[in-house]
Amino acid sequence: MGCHVSAMSSVQSHELQRFIMLREGIKEVAFRAFQIKLLALNATLLAKRFGEQARGFVVISTELRDFSQLLRTQMEGLGENSTKLVSLASYELKLLRQLNLLTRAGQHTSHDRLQNAQGQLQTQHQQLQRQMGQIHSAMQTWVDDAYQACLFGTVIARTAKIEAAHAGPLGAALADASNQFSNYVEQILPNLEQLKQALKG
């Protein structure tokens, strides 16, 4: 049992590392979403100067801004959950260490209260695992939603390119902006793909 518990805790410490990596991935997506938001704000201002010719572009860059805001909100939610996961996973490591030591004490001496203490820690551990499982599946839903939103984002970015082409000879700056949009959104997709994989564990 002692060995079993210690083998478990080495699994948990890998889990902890995985959750920490996950948090880094989320931060990266949130950062890119922030870049899109800034770009969208600038592009909207720029397009407004073009007047009627660039109206379509204004609408689309506003949509991109909304998309990036949505993505950031999703990443914030994911970030909060992953912070919870990290703290629960570190608590789990502590719990398993204690359980291991109590179990070892019980190998030499059997005592009712020692068994009760072990039982209580085991119950706590099960509750903890349930809680972590719930957070984990909530995170999977968030990432799936973010992925869908991002696919939609690629469509908007492509439309922005078309709209930039319609802005006439003065549209070079808008074309630059729309290319940037595509690049950023395309960079996010593999990040989200990685998050999806990481959450599958």
Added chain:
Amino acid sequence: MKKATAIFEEGHHRWYAIARDPMRPSFLIDTNEYLVQSGHDALLTDPGGMEIFPTVFSALAEVVDPTQVRQIFASHQDPDVISSLALWIAFNPNIRCHISRLWETFIPHFGGDKQTLIGMPDEGKELHVGVAQLQAVSAHYLHSSGNFHLYDPTAKILFSGDVGAALLPEDDNALYVKDFDRHIAYAKGFHVRWMGSNQAKRDWCERVSKLTIEQLCPQHGAIYRGADVMRFINWFDELKVGMA
């Protein structure tokens, strides 16, 4: 494995030393735990680090019912002294731990809460185990800034925490000091480095030499008894400490 050895017995009043673990991994400093029992009540001094909980618990359970351990006396805050607290609480949530009031809010990082920890005032206090009356004797700055020893006037035992500690060779497992001069060589470096204040040391030697002590029981190394107790106090009084 550790083993509990009775070092004092008078009726229902006993002291056990849970000392020297030859099986302990070498990266852990060896520690002595002492159990004071009076009737069906027991107190454990410096219960030790988390990693040695199984071996301390098992040795203790050989001689007393572990549910009788209702109090813990922690001389100071070090991990080799008290990091097992969370496990003792898991075993008995009603256990109480006496420690300097300075460490009351630090120790819950190891385990315990407001209920568990009973902060002792700087001047020390009387503790009761069954019908036995013990005295927490201040030993601040020796080595911790909030530090206590535990004196039992009936058993004439002073539990002296890190004072008197010796880092003995692996094969030296005797419970008592046999050859003071040889032994003290293993204590010197430890005291010079770990004891921080010559003034506090002078004051401690002055106070402690007035107590009747038959056994001086440190947290590391062998126990001083008989004439070796005063020999140690005099040696310590002469030693210049607080040097790196």
